Amino acid sequence: MDYDFKKIEKKWQEYWAANHTFQVTEDESRPKYYVLDMFPYPSGAGLHVGHPLGYIASDIYSRYKRLCGFNVLHPMGYDAFGLPAEQYAIQTGQHPAVTTAKNIARYREQLDRIGFSFDWSREVRTCDPAYYKWTQWAFLKMFGSYYDNDRQSARPISELVEAFEKNGTEGVNAACSEELSFTAGQWKAMSEKEKSDALMNWRIAYQGVTSVNWCPKLGTVLANDEVKEGYSVRGGYPVEQKKMTQWQLRVSAYAGRLLDDLEDLEWTDSLKDMQRNWIGRSQGAEIVFKALNGDQEYDITIFTTRADTVFGVTFMVLAPESDWVEKLTAPEQKAAVEEYLAMAKKKTERERIAETRKVTGVFTGSYAVNPLTGDKVPVWISEYVLAGYGTGAIMAVPAHDSRDYAFARTFDLPIIPLIEGCDVSESSFDAKDGIMCNSGFLNGMTVKEAIPAAIEYVEKNGLGHRKINYRLRDAIFSRQRYWGEPFPVYFKDGIATPMPEDKLPLQLPEVDKYLPTESGEPPLGRAADWTYEGWPIEKSTMPGFAGSSAYYLRYMDPHNDEALVSEKADRYWRNVDLYVGGTEHATGHLIYSRFWNKFLYDLGYVCEKEPFRKLINQGMIQGRSNFVYRIINTNTFVSCGLKDQYETTEIHVDVNIVHNDRLDIDAFRKWMPDYADADFILENGEYICGYAIEKMSKSMFNVVNPDMICDTYGADTLRLYEMFLGPVEQSKPWDTKGIDGVNRFLKRFWRLFYDRDGFIVTDGKATPAELKTLHKLIAKEKADIEAFSYNTTVSAFMIAVNELYEQKCNKREILEPLVILLSPFAPHICEELWEALGHRESIAFASFPEYNEAYTVEDTCTYAVSFNGKTRFTVDLSKSMDKDAVEAEVRADSRTAKYVGTASIVKVIVVPGKIVNIVIK
């Protein structure tokens, strides 16, 4: 009987669906384990072989954990709101919900063929009103909260209002957009509208004017992580800076906690570093400089990490967008400043990046007073100072900052070195190293001593205060698009008012077109009656990351209409134990999701402060393109090895009609009408194609569809092969070379159970050699799976099966545990064999075999011995020898050898595979 994977895979996929094999419920009697994949955006192109890599890895882990007795939550869903469906809708007029549903159906079909153990009863779709009800709910909670810096926690905004009524802003320490101060009396005197505007300064979800990334082509704003080098990540359109009123999330309030809590996560160092970088903590001080414009005095606050260099300040610089620019521009410089500002404004973000390091600037005509020296220094304006970081103004220390140095050189400003013996004739001395000089009371200190000393001095004398600055900005939360979650907010007399919770979800209205209105409003402006109790409803929608920020919580309790997640379900499933997905979400989703979770944690809705305990980043699968070589002006194609003898053009050929770089000539003739009567110059009777590693894309004809592999080799082969290709975390090209080897292994595995006449498993007693093979494999698989080293596990299976095959082992005692071991990797074939072995229940309910060391230890060990690593001989030692004693002796002797220096060194190899040293005199 042959291994008929088509029949087997269809049979078991239907069985799992019909029997709800992978459906789970909270079961207090078993420990939980939560394995999550980053849910996909269902694009129109369907899955290619790269997509399932992470899903297969996590599926193997889920199935393994289940065999080990865990109650495993392993759900899947769709991140279904997003730009592509909307762009498609604009072009075709088809409702995004329709195309999205179609794409989801296609995804599901493809996923089902690979045999995943998802609990589909928990599927979520972010565009489903029953789902986005809870996205909107979370937004309302954020709108109704502020961040208390003293308690380091989100609190209801009502508490803040109470405080204002009692003492105004006095004693309030809360995260805000700008420092405001008013008394209780002033607060009470405010109109409702004024109060509402004031509270926006503290709300966690708030509306405010900010400089945004505006993409004219897409007609919407984008978050920082949605923009790369001045172009939109989705679509690649140019992006410009624009000041607009937008909904924002006060993510910056959580910067400290987002940074600190990284410590306890089992994420890779590189990913943690990316987040640290993005959060960008820097410790320093804010120092106030008095500046004079004519008779008017202004305070300029600057941020610095190098308070020790204040004595070297020779000028100050403002960002062009800074509010101080207008105040400090002297009448005689007005024309020059305006010209400079106009020039700076005209430049796009893109141009600024391109012109990095080109020094530009203009003098304001004003001077500021150095608070430590009393010296007057000029105030300049330059693009190299960013409005969005720190205070938008800096003190310039050209001797010890390379940017200030370049500026000083360009505009011929003085440079005062502050460190003994440093050379600033060619470049600045940026290192925080050396002894201070020219620095008053700091003279003689090292830089490391001077920094805290300077800050202390500044604080004592009321010139400023210590400060920690973060690069992380608040997230811009509105998008001028149709296909997203509507904001449950309406404007009553112009005051942003939350809708009552029991009116959620606020469903997306129907519109005639998906384009902005003629007056430039977002598409929701087209909705016929987009009002609540007669008041207009917010017209922008939420960004993509809104729906994906808390989906892992919703899986815990997906059908709950009363809460995002019930307390019971949350207490049981807690958080994700293993999260698998791509690195591309390092600074987007993975930051927002952590923020969202912490916010819900502060309000007591979830019990864990971090959403994802362990995270694995699967590598990208690149495409492997194939080429044919056409001789110029002919329809004759020459094989790769002979192409240099002709003048040829290289043409991409569909990799699906090429096998191991050999072209299927008949298929090629049928592939495109132009090639129907193509001629070929062959080598050794075959047409060999060239190849290159490129991105997997339609235009290069190198997209390999998993359905194709499932048709030719079966899902189990696909799963094993994707794991066998190399470490999960590594990027690698897809190359079908070698898939035959894995397929051969499965056939051979099958032949342990069946020969051409039928089932051959017997109840005979296993030999020590057979038991050894089995138990070696158990030990290996346990260790490897825990370490996500799946490629070596697959190798171990191949070795084991080869050994058993050689021993002609067809004994139940060995084969039954073997099937369980392989089942996480190749579930279909294992279910089939499990059934053939007489089991009625799915193999998913089996238990992982126990490892017994006794079977793997040898009676006698052969030791290979070499003198000084040269001449070798072998010694046999009995296993009864006390290994620990041997090792202790070995170590002692090694020390002797080291001190005496004359002993010969002997290598001893201990089977299996262990090597220790001993010394023979």
Added chain:
RNA sequence: GCGGAUGUGGCGAAAUGGUAGACGCGCCACUUUGAGGGGGUGGUGGGAGUUUUCCUGUGCGAGUUCGAGUCUCGCCAUCCGCACCA
């Protein structure tokens, strides 16, 4: 510029500090079958001897160690992330 990762055969890749190249692909030889993108056996880093073997070998250069692909330092190369962040 800053940060992270990686570097081993023709290829994908293995190696708790202990026989480097497991396993697979490809290739070579033999074998089985009427035939196969079939089954099996043996070989396969390089260089000598060709049965017993020896030399050399993990990007380059040092170091620690009885012993380094593995640990430390310095280069070189590739990939990824951030980038005027004061």
